Amino acid sequence: MSIKAVPKAEYLQHLQPQTMTVNLVVGIISIAPARTVTIRKGGYDMEIIELTVGDETKAGFTISSWHSAQDPRSKTVDQSRKVLQSLRPQDIVLIERVALSSFRGAVFGQSLNRKATKNTTAFTVLHKAHEFRSDSVQQSSLPPAIEHKLERVREWVSSFVGPSAKRKAQHEPLSHAGQKKGRKHALTEDFLPADSQP
Template structure:
């Protein structure tokens, strides 16, 4: 596989993690199909998402497990702690803002002779900036069509999200590389939980639905992250509109600051693109 140590470590972790090793947050329901909110949004294509009339769903109630919790990025366990509890692997939920455009590349796995698509995002909240999450996906038309189909909603979301979008990342497996903690998607073969990305609000302020389906603590977290993002993250569309109380220069500076933080916290990963 044309990759460096980080990507190799990440792919091995993805392929070898067992369902019995997954430790979910208290209150998270085990069945992957239960109470997932915004499931109808997965029927919307990436091109449809550019249409405000199709993005705005004022009557849609967000439905999630009533006891679902989110973990602040500032409360991430240390690399030493993850090593100490291994093979048990935490899979928390995060409510965050996207601070760098998603990066996608194709990886050829020499052993087995198949391809994988790797997506990488960098997110932040009001407690920590520069957390990296990797997503391993089977490419469309792959030999394992069942897994590719199961990951289709995740792929659609990754293709559509932009800097400044507020996201709920669900069931993110935590691991570490060179003493740096990062998150990644679960193998779709694991039936106890599925990694998902739900868009709560677009960078232009358009919400996907009412917050009535979220637990009060999650709504509070959403409010804090939204307020933090307005100050510290310049959306991709900042050039086409002016945010009240913000000048273009300060937005550019904030965007540069977040980008620098992302580079500081991202584990090194250099590889030859296919």
């Protein structure tokens, strides 16, 4: 699905209590440092890594990935966290099973709650912009639809994301994202600490 095709808040509200999930191939615009929040129901800590992403149809979509707070004594590897920590602007990822939510008319994506569902949100690196990595998927192994989408997103990323682009995209798709930047920052502070993970 393209970001522009993501349903509006009214449609998502109509689906409640069901949660809609989508698969997205997106370019990374920015990644916020992980921050810790305390869940009111249960009193335990979670860490949130927030991505701002885009594709050739729209930019400025926010996806929040929830993770258990890191325990230095634990030997368990959080693979999703590992992938996210490796990402840089201009990288391209396939994100499977992104849960869609809304708040005050704004639609955003979240990772699925691992404690509430058998399915999890998966992050697969399709393209590293500045280096070769063995964990990047080789293009020849991708389904044709994903391969074609990757090419379109790669063209968009090379033109509109990164210091060399000088935010050229703000005159087109990023203009909408820029207008909402302050609002989205405020929204994350409002709704993410609450028990809003699907």
